[in-house]
Amino acid sequence: MKLKYVLFSSLFLTAGFVACTNDEFAEVSNQVNTEKAISLGEGFSIGGEYGLGAETRSMFDKVDGRLLPVWEEDDVIGASWYHMVTGINNEGQVTNASNIGSSLGSYYSNHPFTLTKGAGTSYANFETVTNAFAGAYVVYFPYDDLRTQYYNAIPVKVNFPQVADCTSGNELNTVNENMFAYGAAAFVPGGHQSSTFHLVQAPVLYQMQFAADKLAFVGLLPDWTIDKIIVEAYNAEGQSLLTTTGKVTPNNTALTPEIYNKYLNDPEANPLPAPVYTSTADGRVDHFTINVKNSSEAYEITELDKLTGSFYFSALPFINGEEATKVVVKIVTEPKEGDSGLVFARTYQKGASAYDNQMLAEFNKAQSNQMIVDGESKNVIVNVNVRLNTQVTDETIYTEEQFMNRWEAAIESTTPQTLIIGEDLDLTGVTLTCNNKDADVTVEGHAITVDGINLESGAVNFENEVTVAGDVTITGDVDLTATLASVNNMDIAGDANLTVSKFASLYVASSGIVELNGPADANNCGSIFVRRNGQLTLNGVAINDLTNTGGTVKIGANTVITKDKTFTNEGTLAVSEDLTVNGTFINKGTMTFTTGKKIINNNVFTNQGTVSGTAKLENEEDAIANINAATNMAIENNGTINVEMPEVTTALTCGASSTNEGIINVKKGTLNVNTLSQTTNDDARIYVEKDGRITKYKDANFGSSWIILNDKDAKVTGSTTYSRVAYSVKNSEDFATAAAKPANKGVVFIDGPIEITSATTWSTCNMYINANVTLKANFKILNHCFFGGDVTVSSGDNVAYTFTLTTTANEVYKGAKLTINKNVTLTGGQIKTYNNLFNNGGTINTTVNNNN
Structure with missing residues (x-):
């Protein structure tokens, strides 16, 4: 379907329904539980009747012609079934009808109807090769083959941005590309049922013309050619009302046999309840852009108060049908010598003036896609003439050339500069540089994509989102704040506060001070290297591989070591928030703990360095913690802890409120269990090998669980009784000395076969x-x-x-x-x-x- 001439309104289809199997009605049962449904039969068609009067077409008259929608050869309409007819008498009247059910969605099937006759007119024949069922349908154009069955809404979407082609005959191209029409119809077999239903457009059609209302530069500068049109609309709370998405749902009015029969007998007088269109906020955008191409003199601003030709585009009605209290319309001119393209704007604010209120009333037609004119529902057309004050330019940036000119000026300035990006810019091929120590540049607004960022000095703050195809390099005294959607490698020798969604690698140099926020998705986090004296703070980072070779790493909130990845600390690690270990953590340097913060180990934790502060380790089930250096740490052990020190006297001292519900192997070294409780799990064990020692043992702390001495030289000290200490005998030789060694044992376990060779x-x-x-x-x-x-x-x-x-x-x-x-x-x-x-x-x- 396309629009001819200039403007459009509703499209009416007058159709006769012909069932190919109209001599008998089959009862069918299929997967949507419609055992009472009546099949229309394959090849069911809707055929247009010609000769309808022009007054019914609801056309819009213009001096240069009138516009009506016409069908094209390859058009396909869709029909979504939402209510079923279950009984028809011999006269073709509906006797029973019912809801299909709501457990699987509002719609239960979706049928394509292909145009067979009537291309180039507003009336056409359509036929389907699918097996549809009798009942009520939402008929819509164009057909969506992604909807099959069990769906709640028919989605509606318009393009963003759009292109206004000023070539004669192409002015409506963008409108045609964004058509979405819908209506309600009943399909019932049984002879020839004459029926009329009409499709209404979901989008609102905008027609805009522009003029300069201030003389200013007109006549002094070359004529201005419009390159872009920008439209913004806001509610009273400052939220944008513009969206690219909507949906069509069935009307929830109960359909009775009486409603069906009135419709079938006179569909024009008794239309089915109209489907419900809603603009959805998930497609909200802060502006609409219309790129202009093939402009001619008729579309240029050449003199005072002279209107340009009409620019057309489509947009969906305002979100939730809210009122716009502020509308901003801008034009971006094509660059000319001495400028990179100018931006002129006109703002209409509710209550600012009678003229503003009048213009807002026209824009607020877009609260709905339908309006009532002379008692009839019409499609909405917003028709405005925008008068621009060309004495004042808007500083928002909409083009690459504008950005580069403003960037170069900003980094050379000695005063703070702010660049506001009006819409996403693709600056492929551009590497942003700055080597002015006095530069202070802030970039905000929409996202940009660049090849790289290379900063030697100055302060740069990207408050917008930046995608970097290549690398970010800071080589000098730089203060960088940035939100990076994606970047390859980052080499930071200055100050940087980075929010990153994806990167390949990060190098923090000895002079680097970096705060890294994200990424939280491990698949998007690259390798991290911190050089000697470098400083790195991690917030919400899913660490893949991190090596700290002598710098300082501070753990912020929601930091995780990813499964199968390794964090090796050879410098200083400040555990200021909990660190979750799903991979491998190895400490060879110094760990300092903020009171109340801990390491949550789900895989492998190894300490070969120094621990200070109120340290705590939660060792989860199936996790392994290796303690290879003197450590004072509260432990909650549900997995396995291996104590293997360089010396027998080197100790793991259990901090306050330590618990063991798993296994602790004291292979070499000392375990101080003064504050360790092992009382709630009878299967909890501490195994002590030949070079292992347990100190400050207390019977009361071990309930019915055990410390097991696996060698006659293993030792436990600290109590006068050792009722929960067992000496494990694995052979007759061990048994021969079991009565005397080890001295501090409460029981003997015979864990291996023994022989009693003497009484x-x-x-x-x-x-x-x-x-x-x-x-x-x-x-x-x-x-x-x-x-x-x-x-x-x-x-x-x-x-x-x-x-x-x-x-x-x-x-x-x-x-x-x-x-x-x-x-x-x-x-x-x-x-x-x-x-x-x-x-x-x-x-x-x-x-x-x-x-x-």
Whole structure:
């Protein structure tokens, strides 16, 4: 569909509906749960009837002709089904109708109708090859093949920016490219049902002409050719009312058989409830741009009060139908000798004058896409003549040439300069430079794209968003503040406050002071290198790889080390906010902690350096923390901590309120557990190897969990009793010395198979047996004995031996198993079991207290 001549209004379709299967109605069931729907049959067509009077077309008259929309050969309209007819009598009247349901969306199918006849006119025939159903449809143009079924709205979108082609015959091109028309219709099979429905345009058509109302430079300078038109519209709160997106939803009026039949009998007198159009805020823009091309003298400002030719463009109605209390219209002129293009503006402010109010009333026609004229609904046309004061230029920048001229002047100035960017600028091929120590430049407004930024001195503040295809380099005494959407490499030797969405690498030189804000997406964060004496603050950064070779790195809020990536600190790390480790962190330098801040380790944390301040480590489940240097740190351990120091006396001192719910391996060095609690998880363990030491042990801190000594030389000190300290025996040699070593143990764990080769009476402490015992002599236990694994007691030489219990508190734990083999007698005391004591040819004389 396109517009002919100058202006347009509503498009009416007068259509006859012809069902290809009108002799019988099939009941169908498909995936939208429409088992009662009536199929129209493939090839259903809508055919236009010609000869409708001109008065019905609602045309707009102009001196140079009149405009009406006409169809083109390749036009396709869409029909979105939202309500179904479920019963039709022999006379073709609707007897039953119902909602399809709301669980899957407002629309349930979308059917293309292709033009078959009527190109070049306002009336046409359309036919579909799809199988549609009887009921109510929103008919719209152009067809959207991305909508299939189960959707809530038909999306509407206009181009931004648009192009006004001043070539004769092309003036309406941008309007035609942004058409979106819609209406409501009912499709019901059964003979020839004559029907009329009309499509209304969603966009508002703007017609603008310009003139100079101040003599000023006119006649003294060359005539001005308009390069761009800028339009802004704001509500009372200062929000832009312009948007590039909208939507069409079905009318929620209940459709009864009576409404259907009135429509089918006389659709012009009884149209279906109109679909609802809404402009949506997700496409909000702060201005509209219309780029002018192929201008001629008729479109130039050449003398006082002479109007240019008409410029046309389309825009959607104001967001939420709000009133515009301020509208700004600007033109940008083509560059001429001595200037890079001038900007002239006219502002219309509510209440400023009667003329301003009058002009705003015209602009506010765009609160809706429809207006009532003589009782009829018409499409909206905003028709304004903008008179510009050409004595005053607007300083907003809209072109590359304007920006470069202003930038060069700003960096040479000794006074602060501000550059305001009116719309996004692509400055590909440009590297921005500054080497004036007195320069103080602020750039604000819309985004720019440049090849690079190379600053040697001065202060530059980019308050707008900047995309840098290449590198950002600061080589001298520079103060840079920037928001970077994307950059390749950054090499900073001065002061820089950077908000970055994506970069490849960052080098902070020895004289660099950098605050890096983002990126929060690890895929967009490159490698970071901090040189000796360099300073870097991280805020909201998802670190990939960071190496600090002697500078200072400060952790700000929401800083994370990414999975599979490494942060190595060989300088100073200031933990001013929590640092989350999802990758690997290695400290070889100094870490200083602000009180209350911590490292949250989800993967690998290693300390080989110095820790100061009130340090805290949260070591999460499955995480590993390696402590290889003297460390004073509160710990919350749910994973594994490995203490492996260069010297036995080098200590990990647990800070206040430390807890262990996981595993701590003291391989070499000392673990000070004075404030460590291990009381809520019975499976928590501290394992101490040969060169490991535990100091300041307290029974009360360990509940029913254990410190396990894996070597006879491992040591625990700090208490008069050691009830939660176990010596792990893994072989007969260890067992031979278990009674005496290590001295400070509360129990002995038999974790490996042992042989009793000489008559033995055990009286040292309680014993937990988790492995097989072979008797070559009698074995007597004076303390309690607990069996925690799959344990078999056997005779080692087919000679009868006794395994003697003496107390009443012995037990075979649930889930464990004790088997007494041939030539072994279990005797004495009592033992608690859970159907898990088995006699395999031996003798059981012990009192057994079995629990089911």
